[in-house]
Amino acid sequence: MSDSIAPTSENVGRRILGELMGEDYLVKKDQARNDFNAVLQDYSEEVCFGRIWARDGLDRKQRSIINIAMLTALNRPAQLAHHVEGALTNGCTVTEIQEILLQAAVYCGLPAAGEAFRVAEGVLREQGHLD
Template identity: 75%
Template sequence: MDSTEIKATGRRIMNELMGDGYVEKKDQSRNSFNDVIQDYSEEVCFGRVWARDGIDRKTRSIVNLAALTALGRPAQLAHHVEGAINNGATVDEIKEVLLQTAVYCGLPAAGEAFKVAEGVLRAGGHLD
């Protein structure tokens, strides 16, 4: 694939992961400063890595939840909680992944991740 096809694949996967219209909404914030990081995300992260066949999207989502918790990245974690649901992860699986991070990443990181995930899951109607 050439870079145009890779970018188109990345944009398609982003919309599948985050919901229809996500990329178009993100495009509204594109400018001459942030265009390079948006291109990188579309081409490398989603057009190349997420497009690979080695593991399924649900597994990729679960890995992301753990990594973003460990790194303390709540804004990205929120996006990927939604993406994990879209990729077939259950609320119980998300809960277990975040609990697992408490052991290896620490209680403060996991506690924050639980707060972020609960907000996303509640807003999406996945919690009562």
């Protein structure tokens, strides 16, 4: 019998989250962890990243594209900012992000897309992709 711990969806999820968002993100996430929000953080790591993002059916770039579109439709700017960062890590170009948001404008409405453009522009500027 091996002494090693078998990978769980939770630790797989944490690894994937770190690959997508970087170690600084994990440090900030851990610093914000408390007795109240720990269950949600664990759920996110285990289910969202450990089960869904770990699946083979779509690559990470495709998942990022879908998430940007959905978060635009749902008008979730904080999560959108994180997923724009992740999309860049996953190989999305600035032009592709722009096109995703423009496509969303047609189906989600101009107010939602306008907010998403604002959020994405801030992330892209902060990451050095825009002047």
